[in-house]
Protein backbone atom coordinates (compact mmCIF):
# COMPACT_ATOMS: atom_id res chain seq x y z
CA UNK A 428 0.00 0.00 0.00
CA UNK A 429 1.30 3.42 -0.80
CA UNK A 430 1.02 6.24 1.70
CA UNK A 431 -1.54 8.85 0.75
CA UNK A 432 0.13 11.92 -0.75
CA UNK A 433 -1.39 15.15 0.40
CA UNK A 434 -0.24 18.39 -1.05
CA UNK A 435 -0.04 21.85 0.44
CA UNK A 436 -1.61 24.97 -0.98
CA UNK A 437 1.16 26.79 -2.83
CA UNK A 438 1.20 30.43 -1.70
CA UNK A 439 1.53 32.48 -4.88
CA UNK A 440 3.97 35.24 -3.93
CA UNK A 441 3.95 36.64 -7.46
CA UNK A 442 0.18 37.10 -7.38
CA UNK A 443 0.24 38.64 -3.89
CA UNK A 444 3.02 40.97 -5.03
CA UNK A 445 1.18 41.99 -8.21
CA UNK A 446 -1.92 42.85 -6.18
CA UNK A 447 0.11 44.89 -3.68
CA UNK A 448 1.97 46.72 -6.48
CA UNK A 449 -1.40 47.60 -7.99
CA UNK A 450 -2.63 49.07 -4.69
CA UNK A 451 0.64 50.97 -4.32
CA UNK A 452 0.32 52.37 -7.87
CA UNK A 453 -3.17 53.67 -7.03
CA UNK A 454 -1.83 55.23 -3.83
CA UNK A 455 1.04 56.82 -5.75
CA UNK A 456 -1.43 58.41 -8.19
CA UNK A 457 -3.37 59.89 -5.26
CA UNK A 458 -0.13 61.09 -3.62
CA UNK A 459 1.10 62.72 -6.82
CA UNK A 460 -2.24 64.44 -7.43
CA UNK A 461 -2.24 65.80 -3.86
CA UNK A 462 1.41 66.91 -3.65
CA UNK A 463 2.38 67.66 -7.25
CA UNK A 464 5.37 65.35 -7.06
CA UNK A 465 6.23 61.67 -7.33
CA UNK A 466 7.51 59.64 -4.37
CA UNK A 467 11.24 59.04 -4.88
CA UNK A 468 13.29 55.95 -4.01
CA UNK A 469 17.09 56.10 -4.04
CA UNK A 470 18.97 52.80 -4.24
CA UNK A 471 22.70 52.76 -3.54
CA UNK A 472 24.81 49.90 -4.86
CA UNK A 473 28.48 49.63 -3.92
CA UNK A 474 30.59 47.43 -6.19
CA UNK A 475 29.74 45.19 -9.09
CA UNK A 476 28.27 42.01 -7.58
CA UNK A 477 26.20 40.70 -10.53
CA UNK A 478 23.40 39.21 -8.38
CA UNK A 479 23.00 42.54 -6.56
CA UNK A 480 23.00 44.43 -9.85
CA UNK A 481 20.17 42.24 -11.20
CA UNK A 482 18.17 42.77 -8.04
CA UNK A 483 18.74 46.55 -8.09
CA UNK A 484 17.60 46.68 -11.71
CA UNK A 485 14.35 44.81 -10.97
CA UNK A 486 13.68 47.18 -8.05
CA UNK A 487 14.24 50.15 -10.37
CA UNK A 488 11.79 48.79 -12.92
CA UNK A 489 9.11 48.04 -10.31
CA UNK A 490 9.57 51.52 -8.80
CA UNK A 491 9.03 53.26 -12.15
CA UNK A 492 6.10 50.97 -13.02
CA UNK A 493 4.38 52.04 -9.77
CA UNK A 494 4.68 55.69 -10.84
CA UNK A 495 7.56 56.55 -8.51
CA UNK A 496 10.85 58.23 -9.27
CA UNK A 497 13.70 55.70 -9.22
CA UNK A 498 17.16 57.09 -8.46
CA UNK A 499 20.17 54.77 -8.70
CA UNK A 500 23.64 55.47 -7.34
CA UNK A 501 26.42 53.06 -8.27
CA UNK A 502 29.65 53.53 -6.35
CA UNK A 503 33.01 51.84 -6.95
CA UNK A 504 33.82 48.92 -4.64
CA UNK A 505 36.79 50.84 -3.17
CA UNK A 506 34.70 53.85 -2.07
CA UNK A 507 35.61 54.64 1.53
CA UNK A 508 33.16 54.94 4.38
CA UNK A 509 33.35 58.74 4.39
CA UNK A 510 32.39 58.86 0.71
CA UNK A 511 29.40 56.61 1.27
CA UNK A 512 28.30 58.61 4.34
CA UNK A 513 28.53 61.81 2.26
CA UNK A 514 26.15 60.35 -0.32
CA UNK A 515 23.73 59.26 2.42
CA UNK A 516 23.82 62.80 3.85
CA UNK A 517 23.02 64.25 0.42
CA UNK A 518 20.08 61.87 0.00
CA UNK A 519 18.84 62.69 3.52
CA UNK A 520 18.85 66.39 2.58
CA UNK A 521 17.17 65.89 -0.81
CA UNK A 522 13.44 66.64 -0.49
CA UNK A 523 12.62 64.62 -3.61
CA UNK A 524 14.00 61.47 -1.99
CA UNK A 525 11.48 59.70 0.26
CA UNK A 526 13.21 56.35 0.55
CA UNK A 527 16.87 55.37 0.80
CA UNK A 528 18.05 51.78 0.37
CA UNK A 529 21.73 50.93 0.64
CA UNK A 530 22.12 47.48 -0.84
CA UNK A 531 23.66 44.97 1.59
CA UNK A 532 26.07 43.35 2.10
CA UNK A 533 28.61 46.17 1.87
CA UNK A 534 32.33 45.55 1.26
CA UNK A 535 34.11 44.52 4.47
CA UNK A 536 36.06 47.79 4.78
CA UNK A 537 32.77 49.61 5.38
CA UNK A 538 30.93 49.48 8.72
CA UNK A 539 27.35 48.75 7.65
CA UNK A 540 25.96 49.61 11.10
CA UNK A 541 27.38 53.13 10.75
CA UNK A 542 25.90 53.52 7.27
CA UNK A 543 22.44 52.32 8.36
CA UNK A 544 22.55 54.61 11.39
CA UNK A 545 23.32 57.58 9.10
CA UNK A 546 20.09 57.16 7.10
CA UNK A 547 17.26 59.47 8.15
CA UNK A 548 14.86 57.06 9.95
CA UNK A 549 11.94 58.73 8.12
CA UNK A 550 13.52 57.62 4.79
CA UNK A 551 14.70 54.20 6.00
CA UNK A 552 12.46 52.09 3.73
CA UNK A 553 14.45 48.94 4.62
CA UNK A 554 13.43 49.46 8.26
CA UNK A 555 16.98 48.64 9.39
CA UNK A 556 17.74 51.82 11.36
CA UNK A 557 17.85 51.23 15.15
CA UNK A 558 15.07 53.82 15.58
CA UNK A 559 12.75 51.81 13.32
CA UNK A 560 13.80 48.51 14.92
CA UNK A 561 13.05 50.04 18.34
CA UNK A 562 9.75 51.48 17.21
CA UNK A 563 8.70 48.08 15.85
CA UNK A 564 9.74 46.37 19.08
CA UNK A 565 7.77 48.85 21.22
CA UNK A 566 4.63 48.93 19.07
CA UNK A 567 5.07 52.44 17.66
CA UNK A 568 4.47 53.27 13.98
CA UNK A 569 7.66 52.31 12.15
CA UNK A 570 9.05 51.53 8.75
CA UNK A 571 9.09 47.72 8.87
CA UNK A 572 11.66 45.55 7.04
CA UNK A 573 10.29 44.48 3.65
CA UNK A 574 10.87 40.73 3.75
CA UNK A 575 9.20 40.10 7.14
CA UNK A 576 6.37 42.47 6.21
CA UNK A 577 5.71 40.50 3.02
CA UNK A 578 5.76 37.25 5.00
CA UNK A 579 3.20 38.58 7.50
CA UNK A 580 0.91 39.73 4.68
CA UNK A 581 0.95 36.26 3.12
CA UNK A 582 0.43 34.59 6.52
CA UNK A 583 -2.60 36.78 7.18
CA UNK A 584 -3.97 35.90 3.75
CA UNK A 585 -3.71 32.20 4.64
CA UNK A 586 -4.90 32.33 8.26
CA UNK A 587 -6.91 35.50 8.71
CA UNK A 588 -5.90 35.92 12.35
CA UNK A 589 -2.62 34.59 13.70
CA UNK A 590 -3.39 35.02 17.42
CA UNK A 591 -2.40 32.08 19.57
CA UNK A 592 -0.58 30.17 16.85
CA UNK A 593 2.84 28.66 17.57
CA UNK A 594 5.42 30.24 15.28
CA UNK A 595 9.08 29.37 14.88
CA UNK A 596 11.50 31.68 13.12
CA UNK A 597 14.65 29.85 12.11
CA UNK A 598 17.34 32.52 11.87
CA UNK A 599 18.08 35.61 13.97
CA UNK A 600 19.39 38.24 11.55
CA UNK A 601 18.56 41.92 12.01
CA UNK A 602 17.19 41.90 8.44
CA UNK A 603 14.74 39.00 8.69
CA UNK A 604 14.72 36.84 11.83
CA UNK A 605 14.45 39.49 14.56
CA UNK A 606 11.88 41.76 12.86
CA UNK A 607 9.91 38.68 11.73
CA UNK A 608 9.68 37.55 15.36
CA UNK A 609 8.53 41.05 16.41
CA UNK A 610 5.78 41.09 13.78
CA UNK A 611 4.56 37.61 14.76
CA UNK A 612 4.57 38.65 18.41
CA UNK A 613 2.56 41.76 17.52
CA UNK A 614 0.03 39.39 15.91
CA UNK A 615 -0.13 37.51 19.24
CA UNK A 616 1.66 34.39 18.09
CA UNK A 617 3.72 32.36 20.56
CA UNK A 618 7.14 32.90 19.03
CA UNK A 619 10.29 30.82 19.17
CA UNK A 620 13.47 32.18 17.59
CA UNK A 621 15.71 29.28 16.66
CA UNK A 622 19.27 29.53 15.30
CA UNK A 623 22.51 27.67 14.78
CA UNK A 624 22.99 27.10 18.53
CA UNK A 625 19.45 25.87 19.19
CA UNK A 626 19.76 22.46 20.84
CA UNK A 627 16.74 20.70 19.40
CA UNK A 628 15.80 22.49 16.22
CA UNK A 629 13.72 19.54 15.03
CA UNK A 630 11.49 19.75 18.11
CA UNK A 631 11.08 23.52 17.77
CA UNK A 632 10.02 23.21 14.13
CA UNK A 633 7.89 20.17 14.77
CA UNK A 634 5.54 21.92 17.20
CA UNK A 635 5.06 25.06 15.08
CA UNK A 636 1.89 26.02 13.22
CA UNK A 637 3.96 28.59 11.34
CA UNK A 638 7.55 27.98 10.21
CA UNK A 639 9.59 30.87 8.83
CA UNK A 640 12.89 29.64 7.43
CA UNK A 641 15.60 32.29 7.15
CA UNK A 642 18.89 30.51 7.73
CA UNK A 643 20.61 30.64 4.36
CA UNK A 644 21.29 26.90 4.18
CA UNK A 645 19.87 25.28 1.04
CA UNK A 646 16.99 22.81 1.72
CA UNK A 647 17.92 22.47 5.38
CA UNK A 648 14.37 22.06 6.73
CA UNK A 649 12.83 18.80 5.57
CA UNK A 650 9.25 17.63 5.32
CA UNK A 651 9.73 15.20 8.21
CA UNK A 652 10.31 18.16 10.54
CA UNK A 653 7.07 19.92 9.66
CA UNK A 654 3.87 19.50 11.69
CA UNK A 655 1.18 18.23 9.31
CA UNK A 656 -0.92 21.15 8.10
CA UNK A 657 1.56 23.85 9.18
CA UNK A 658 2.20 26.95 7.08
CA UNK A 659 5.77 27.17 5.80
CA UNK A 660 7.31 30.47 4.68
CA UNK A 661 10.66 30.02 2.94
CA UNK A 662 12.81 33.17 2.98
CA UNK A 663 15.92 31.42 1.63
CA UNK A 664 17.39 32.50 -1.70
CA UNK A 665 20.29 30.12 -2.34
CA UNK A 666 21.99 29.89 -5.70
CA UNK A 667 23.05 26.26 -6.17
CA UNK A 668 23.99 23.99 -9.07
CA UNK A 669 20.29 23.05 -9.22
CA UNK A 670 19.35 26.73 -9.58
CA UNK A 671 17.64 28.94 -7.00
CA UNK A 672 16.49 26.97 -3.94
CA UNK A 673 15.10 27.91 -0.55
CA UNK A 674 16.01 26.92 3.00
CA UNK A 675 13.16 24.39 2.94
CA UNK A 676 13.27 21.08 1.09
CA UNK A 677 10.19 21.95 -0.95
CA UNK A 678 9.53 18.51 -2.47
CA UNK A 679 9.21 16.81 0.91
CA UNK A 680 7.67 19.77 2.77
CA UNK A 681 4.90 20.27 0.22
CA UNK A 682 3.57 16.81 1.11
CA UNK A 683 3.20 17.65 4.81
CA UNK A 684 2.50 21.37 5.05
CA UNK A 685 -0.94 22.95 4.77
CA UNK A 686 0.45 25.88 2.81
CA UNK A 687 3.95 26.73 1.58
CA UNK A 688 5.77 29.44 -0.34
CA UNK A 689 7.87 28.34 -3.33
CA UNK A 690 11.34 29.63 -4.26
CA UNK A 691 11.39 31.42 -6.62
CA UNK A 692 7.97 33.04 -6.74
CA UNK A 693 7.28 33.27 -3.00
CA UNK A 694 8.80 35.73 -0.56
CA UNK A 695 11.15 37.44 -3.08
CA UNK A 696 8.54 39.23 -5.20
CA UNK A 697 6.68 40.32 -2.04
CA UNK A 698 9.90 41.84 -0.68
CA UNK A 699 10.11 44.17 -3.68
CA UNK A 700 6.40 45.03 -3.53
CA UNK A 701 6.78 45.88 0.18
CA UNK A 702 9.72 48.14 -0.65
CA UNK A 703 7.40 50.13 -2.93
CA UNK A 704 4.77 50.13 -0.20
CA UNK A 705 7.26 51.44 2.36
CA UNK A 706 8.38 54.16 -0.04
CA UNK A 707 4.79 55.37 -0.47
CA UNK A 708 4.23 55.22 3.30
CA UNK A 709 7.44 57.19 3.93
CA UNK A 710 6.47 59.76 1.27
CA UNK A 711 2.98 60.17 2.75
CA UNK A 712 4.30 60.65 6.29
CA UNK A 713 6.96 63.12 5.10
CA UNK A 714 4.42 65.09 3.06
CA UNK A 715 1.82 65.02 5.83
CA UNK A 716 -0.85 63.51 3.59
CA UNK A 717 -3.15 60.65 4.58
CA UNK A 718 -1.42 57.29 4.64
CA UNK A 719 -2.98 54.76 2.28
CA UNK A 720 -4.22 51.43 3.72
CA UNK A 721 -1.83 48.90 2.21
Ligand SMILES: Nc1nc(=O)c2c([nH]1)NC[C@@H]1CN(c3ccc(C(=O)N[C@@H](CCC(=O)O)C(=O)O)cc3)C=[N+]21
Pocket residue numbers: 482528529530531532553573664671690691692693694695696697698699
Ligand atom coordinates in the same frame (compact mmCIF):
# COMPACT_ATOMS: atom_id res chain seq x y z
N1 LIG B 1 19.35 46.91 1.80
C1 LIG B 1 18.91 45.77 1.27
N2 LIG B 1 17.58 45.49 1.26
C2 LIG B 1 17.12 44.33 0.70
O1 LIG B 1 15.89 44.08 0.70
C3 LIG B 1 18.06 43.43 0.11
C4 LIG B 1 19.41 43.78 0.14
N3 LIG B 1 19.81 44.94 0.74
N4 LIG B 1 20.35 42.97 -0.39
C5 LIG B 1 20.00 41.77 -1.11
C6 LIG B 1 18.73 41.18 -0.58
C7 LIG B 1 18.11 40.17 -1.50
N5 LIG B 1 16.79 40.67 -1.79
C8 LIG B 1 15.92 40.05 -2.69
C9 LIG B 1 14.69 40.56 -3.01
C10 LIG B 1 13.87 39.97 -3.96
C11 LIG B 1 14.26 38.82 -4.60
C12 LIG B 1 13.39 38.20 -5.62
O2 LIG B 1 12.44 38.79 -6.09
N6 LIG B 1 13.67 36.95 -6.02
C13 LIG B 1 12.92 36.23 -7.03
C14 LIG B 1 13.85 35.46 -7.94
C15 LIG B 1 14.90 36.30 -8.58
C16 LIG B 1 15.92 35.44 -9.28
O3 LIG B 1 15.52 34.62 -10.13
O4 LIG B 1 17.11 35.61 -8.99
C17 LIG B 1 12.00 35.21 -6.39
O5 LIG B 1 12.28 34.80 -5.24
O6 LIG B 1 11.06 34.79 -7.03
C18 LIG B 1 15.49 38.28 -4.29
C19 LIG B 1 16.31 38.88 -3.34
C20 LIG B 1 16.62 41.87 -1.17
N7 LIG B 1 17.71 42.23 -0.47
